[in-house]
Amino acid sequence: MRIYFDNAATTPLDEEVLEAMLPYMRGYYGNPSSIHADGRQSRMAIERARRKIALQIGASIGEIFFTSGGTEANNMALKCAVRDLGVKRIISSPTEHHCILHTLDTLEKSRGIEVVYLPVDSKGCINMDVLSETIDASDKKTMVSLMYANNEIGTLHDFERISILCDEKGVLFHSDTVQAIGQFPINLDETKVSFLAGAAHKFHGPKGVGFIYVNGDNIIKPYIDGGSQERNMRGGTENLYGIVGMAEALERSCKAMEERKNHVGEIRSYMKEQLLQLIPGILFNGCQEQYLHKVLSVSIPPIDNGEMLLMLLDMAGVSASGGSACSSGVEHESHVLTAIQGHPDYKTIRFSFSHHNTKNEVDQVIEKLRGIIN
Numbered sequence: 001m002r003i004y005f006d007n008a009a010t011t012p013l014d015e016e017v018l019e020a021m022l023p024y025m026r027g028y029y030g031n032p033s034s035i036h037a038d039g040r041q042s043r044m045a046i047e048r049a050r051r052k053i054a055l056q057i058g059a060s061i062g063e064i065f066f067t068s069g070g071t072e073a074n075n076m077a078l079k080c081a082v083r084d085l086g087v088k089r090i091i092s093s094p095t096e097h098h099c100i101l102h103t104l105d106t107l108e109k110s111r112g113i114e115v116v117y118l119p120v121d122s123k124g125c126i127n128m129d130v131l132s133e134t135i136d137a138s139d140k141k142t143m144v145s146l147m148y149a150n151n152e153i154g155t156l157h158d159f160e161r162i163s164i165l166c167d168e169k170g171v172l173f174h175s176d177t178v179q180a181i182g183q184f185p186i187n188l189d190e191t192k193v194s195f196l197a198g199a200a201h202k203f204h205g206p207k208g209v210g211f212i213y214v215n216g217d218n219i220i221k222p223y224i225d226g227g228s229q230e231r232n233m234r235g236g237t238e239n240l241y242g243i244v245g246m247a248e249a250l251e252r253s254c255k256a257m258e259e260r261k262n263h264v265g266e267i268r269s270y271m272k273e274q275l276l277q278l279i280p281g282i283l284f285n286g287c288q289e290q291y292l293h294k295v296l297s298v299s300i301p302p303i304d305n306g307e308m309l310l311m312l313l314d315m316a317g318v319s320a321s322g323g324s325a326c327s328s329g330v331e332h333e334s335h336v337l338t339a340i341q342g343h344p345d346y347k348t349i350r351f352s353f354s355h356h357n358t359k360n361e362v363d364q365v366i367e368k369l370r371g372i373i374n
């Protein structure tokens with residue numbers, strides 16, 4: 001049996017989620033836009049899913065739009081804010097996911113948007129005073145775009161404080177919450193956010209489906225032209241069973257949040273202790289006080305086999321990740337590690353866990369690592 005320690009890249013589908021999806025793959029195949037009974041049944045399933053998702057994050061039903069995943073939701077937030085809301089300046093950070101950084105690049109080049117990257121410290125944290133001063137430094141219409149939880153090193157930005165600051169200063173706030181949804185409680189009734197993004201495959205739902213939350217105050221135009229699906233916002237026949245599965249997965253993740261968090265947190269701490277004993281001089285990346293519990297990013301001092309560590313782990317039956325898994329297969333220095341000025345001669349591995357993992361699996365991985373290193 002392989003050991004899967006790459007849950008920040010994607011998570012296995014929960015069995016109950018698959019069960020919830022199956023009827024919509026088999027029997028209920030009506031097009032949700034068709035007005036006959038088969039279509040109406042599918043439409044009802046989509047609207048039930050929208051309600052479930054809205055409920056989990058304290059949003060209104062009309063503020064949730066389904067997308068193909070986190071990348072599309074984040075593209076939509078940034079591009080629509082510029083095109084439809086008059087945003088001329090975006091404040092972000094160099095440790096964001098590529099779907100943010102590359103979109104910002106595009107907006108800078110094609111729309112002349114001013115993009116300001118806040119400095120981050122060696123743990124990947126921003127300074128709130130610097131954020132405040134940066135917002136004040138211009139009277140251009142501004143949006144802050146900062147992720148909740150970093151996918152590579154697990155560092156958290158202070159979502160609540162950033163929201164309060166943005167609200168006080170009258171600027172928009174977009175957050176890439178792809179790694180945080182289902183892991184931390186989010187209540188948009190209390191926390192004011194303009195846009196946020198979710199992806200089902202990060203919380204044991206299916207791949208290729210996600211959603212964007214658009215605060216009702218922000219009136220944006222269609223992102224994908226076509227049919228009138230998603231209240232005209234995104235043309236194209238909906239991913240019916242994906243949407244049903246996502247809602248089920250989010251509801252289950254939120255219900256079991258504390259329990260899963262405690263379990264995953266224990267696995268992470270145990271792995272950390274074992275690694276400290278096994279590898280002298282090992283470093284743990286990102287903030288170790290407030291963190292995304294599923295992620296443990298380590299940097300290993302130069303050792304024999306160091307360069308091939310990930311590959312050898314893979315051959316020994318362990319799936320883990322190097323830099324960002326979204327660009328896996330391409331060996332280049334991680335922009336996050338560069339931003340936090342990690343040791344370039346150390347080998348970085350990201351282990352990431354879920355409630356399916358066990359301490360016994362940690363023991364097995366440690367033994368395999370011992371074998372590889374020795």
Ligand SMILES: Cc1ncc(COP(=O)(O)O)c(C=O)c1O
Pocket residue numbers: 008009068069070071072097099147149150151176178179199200208210325326
């Ligand atoms: C923080 C973060 N944002 C966005 C994405 C992209 O999500 P998707 O793969 O659903 O497009 C990922 C995926 O790894 C992520 O970790």
